[in-house]
Amino acid sequence: MAGDPYAALGLTKSASDADIKKAYRRIAKADHPDLNPxxxxxxxxxxxxxxxxxxxxxxxxxxxxxxxxxxxxxxxxQRRAWRDHAEAAGNPYARSYGFDSDPDLSGVFSDLFGRRGGFHRGHEYDDPRDFHVRGQDYRFSLQVDFLTAARGGKTRITLPEGGDLEVTIPRGVRDGQTIRLKGKGGQGLGQGGAGDAYLTISVAPHPDFRREGDDILLTLPISLPEAVLGGKVTAPTIDGPVNLTIPKGATTGQKLRLRGRGINGGDQHVELKVVMPPKVDDDLARFFEQWRKDHPYDPRAGMKAEG
Structure with a gap:
């Protein structure tokens, strides 16, 4: 302190003793180093x-x-040498912050610090009564797999102070969505409640499924005989395999819909992809040579040449 001690407390010389204590309490609550860095x-x-x-x-x-x-x-x-005063017993300015061994301030600092934490000089006070600080919010980035995001599920996260927390992932959570876990953040001071935990979700891609809103998109390979003759095949969905009817003469790019097989009432859209056998053998080649002679058609008819 240098200058006017009344000004340091935001007061004038007319302040009462109670005003002085109240002003110091206010500043201590706002500016103590353990509360304001x-x-x-x-x-x-x-x-x-x-x-x-x-x-x-x-x-x-x-x-x-x-x-x-x-x-x-x-x-x-003119009254007394500085050194005599500085070395005199009981000189209050041998102390750094002015509250060591001061019973008048026990009330001030019992408001600031509980026995759980004390403060940086090692003192401990009674549990806080009228000074309350809400706990710190925690923020996490959490990656979940595609099916957990689509169907919902549970996972665990590790907390900053140690230990872990089981987290429920709601069905249909989206990539980039933030989930709030109320009261799962840091502990508060005094009667201040615990903070919250916020999880920002990233959804890992799936090798087969894609998401569009609440609909699921799937590209389904089918064989040449299945494309020609049609029939029932097994198709995966986010909730397990189902039977899907392939119409005769199906073609690559044709889309079929499975109602209610998406997320939260959405549908699953299945795009067919005709896949040739790994090897065209002589029997297949001879068959199509004869078939082509008897059934000629041009799949590119109607296309206009550019140039």
Missing amino acids: DPAATARFKAASAAYDLLKDPEQRRRFDAGEIDDQGQERP
Whole structure:
């Protein structure tokens, strides 16, 4: 503190003893280093602590107001040598923040710190009564697989202070969506409630399924005989395999719909893809040579040449 101790507390010389204590309590709650890491706040707190240490004692306050001691609590040069005063027993300015062994401030700091944490100089106080801080919110990025996102499920996350937490993933959660877990963040101070945990979800891609809104898209390979003759084939869905009827003469790109097989009432759209056998043998080649002679057709009819 340098200058006017009343100004350091935001007061004037007309302030009462109660005003001085109240002002210091207010500054301590806002600017104590364990609560506010801002260097400017620390400087304000130190100045207020030194001012309170000077003004809390009626005799010291009287002597300061009378000009007998300065704002550091030191005797004016004409009254007493500085070294004599500095080395005198009970000089309050041997203390850094002005509240060591001060029963008047036990109420102030019991409001700030519980026995769980104390503060950085190692002191401990009673549980807080009227100073309450909500716990810190936690934020996580969580990747889930496609089917867990589509169907819902459970997973576990590790918390910053140790331990883990089981998390329920709601059915149909989207990539980039944030889930709030109320009260699953850091513990509060005093009667301040716990913070929340926020999970930002990223959905891993699936080798077969794609999502469009609440619909599921699937490309389904079918064989040449299945495309020609039609029939029932097994098709995967997010909830398990189902039978799908392939019409005769199916072609690549043709789309079929499975109603209600998507997410939350959406559908699954199945796009067919005709896949040739791994090897065209002589029997298949001879068959199609004869078939082509008897059944000529041009699948490119109607296309206009560019140029």
